[in-house]
Amino acid sequence: MINRQWRLASRPQGAVNRSNFDYAETQVLASPDTGGKVLLRTEMLLCMPTIRNFISGKRSDYYPTIELGEPIMSPGVGRVVESSDSDYPVGTRLVGGSSWQDYQWVDPEQGYRVVPNDTPSVDALGILGMNALTAYFGVVEVGQPQSGETLLVSGAAGSVGSIAAQIGRIRGARVIGICGGSEKVNWLKDSCGIAEVIDYKAQDVGVALDALCPDGVDVFFDNIGGTMLRDIVQRMRRHGRIALCGQIATYDDAADNPPLDMMRIIYGAIRLQGFLVPDFADQMPQALERLSEWDRQGLLAHREDVRAGFEALPDTFASLFNGSNNGTLIARIADEESRPI
Numbered sequence: 001m002i003n004r005q006w007r008l009a010s011r012p013q014g015a016v017n018r019s020n021f022d023y024a025e026t027q028v029l030a031s032p033d034t035g036g037k038v039l040l041r042t043e044m045l046l047c048m049p050t051i052r053n054f055i056s057g058k059r060s061d062y063y064p065t066i067e068l069g070e071p072i073m074s075p076g077v078g079r080v081v082e083s084s085d086s087d088y089p090v091g092t093r094l095v096g097g098s099s100w101q102d103y104q105w106v107d108p109e110q111g112y113r114v115v116p117n118d119t120p121s122v123d124a125l126g127i128l129g130m131n132a133l134t135a136y137f138g139v140v141e142v143g144q145p146q147s148g149e150t151l152l153v154s155g156a157a158g159s160v161g162s163i164a165a166q167i168g169r170i171r172g173a174r175v176i177g178i179c180g181g182s183e184k185v186n187w188l189k190d191s192c193g194i195a196e197v198i199d200y201k202a203q204d205v206g207v208a209l210d211a212l213c214p215d216g217v218d219v220f221f222d223n224i225g226g227t228m229l230r231d232i233v234q235r236m237r238r239h240g241r242i243a244l245c246g247q248i249a250t251y252d253d254a255a256d257n258p259p260l261d262m263m264r265i266i267y268g269a270i271r272l273q274g275f276l277v278p279d280f281a282d283q284m285p286q287a288l289e290r291l292s293e294w295d296r297q298g299l300l301a302h303r304e305d306v307r308a309g310f311e312a313l314p315d316t317f318a319s320l321f322n323g324s325n326n327g328t329l330i331a332r333i334a335d336e337e338s339r340p341i
């Protein structure tokens with residue numbers, strides 16, 4: 001069996017592009033090399049901005065580095081096509097660590113969840129996926145906006161941001177979203193019920209915030225970082241909280257990371273807190289239950305931008321950094337019967 005792969009060819013300088021990846025075809029290993037118990041056929045891959053950090057070559061002991069020549073790691077949904085573990089028979093779908101290739105041997109006990117039969121793969125990566133959980137924990141556990149407080153969300157029309165903004169709305173906060181472009185502004189207003197939205201491509205965020213909330217912001221859910229974060233720190237209320245979710249504006253160039261006014265943070269008694277979903281692993285079942293319930297009740301608008309085709313993967317991924325994705329960006333590389341598309 002042929003296994004298509006996209007491997008890291010070069011480390012991007014600035015914006016990521018197709019030339020940073022090499023297409024290759026290998027034979028699928030007939031049996032696992034390192035402890036894999038099931039052979040997964042990748043169906044869908046979640047395009048995740050932090051992959052840009054993994055391929056940057058900046059060494060860190062807190063996130064993985066993808067080496068040149070290696071397939072690109074990514075969350076995904078795969079279907080078991082061979083199994084030596086009766087708990088995970090052929091046909092089972094698993095969501096968890098995947099990579100930009102058709103097949104891989106994995107141990108289902110290491111970082112995977114079974115996708116229930118009644119959950120579409122798109123939902124396992126979307127409204128019940130890692131990004132929605134990130135939004136949930138970032139709002140409910142980290143930012144903790146209370147009813148009547150102001151919650152500001154950057155990247156508000158994106159996969160994480162749109163769910164974060166709506167959970168804030170459900171909690172009774174006054175939510176202000178920031179995103180780029182009128183289509184996204186309108187979707188947030190009309191479909192997500194976020195009445196106040198700043199278009200950072202058309203407006204100065206600081207000026208707009210001064211007009212909308214002259215008394216400042218209680219909670220800021222930050223997906224973007226960079227100069228936007230710097231300007232918002234200046235507008236936080238005393239005892240404000242900043243949930244640091246992502247810093248996508250700085251992934252291409254760390255120099256886009258301006259210093260924050262630390263004295264403002266000290267005198268404002270502002271709490272900045274980064275977080276990852278695994279920090280809240282013990283609360284995952286409850287979070288998934290609440291997300292499902294809100295979804296069933298029609299309280300959470302969500303959209304998935306599903307792009308078909310393995311060949312297009314590098315270009316699909318690059319969409320995250322020019323804002324041309326509309327919602328959770330998913331690459332579909334096999335059809336429901338696990339045939340490659």
Ligand SMILES: NC(=O)c1ccc[n+]([C@@H]2O[C@H](COP(=O)([O-])OP(=O)(O)OC[C@H]3O[C@@H](n4cnc5c(N)ncnc54)[C@H](OP(=O)(O)O)[C@@H]3O)[C@@H](O)[C@H]2O)c1
Pocket residue numbers: 047048049050130131134155156157158159160161178179180181184223224244245246247248249250275276277319320321322323324325327328329
């Ligand atoms: N902490 C965690 O566990 C965790 C988990 C998942 C994701 N994240 C982070 O959450 C953030 C959002 O991720 P996502 O997967 O939901 O992606 P997304 O928001 O669906 O897509 C990325 C969006 O970021 C905006 N963007 C890209 N480059 C930008 C720039 N230079 N300046 C301003 N905006 C820019 C674009 O929206 P506009 O069109 O509005 O500009 C783009 O559509 C990322 O920073 C990601 O790394 C963190």
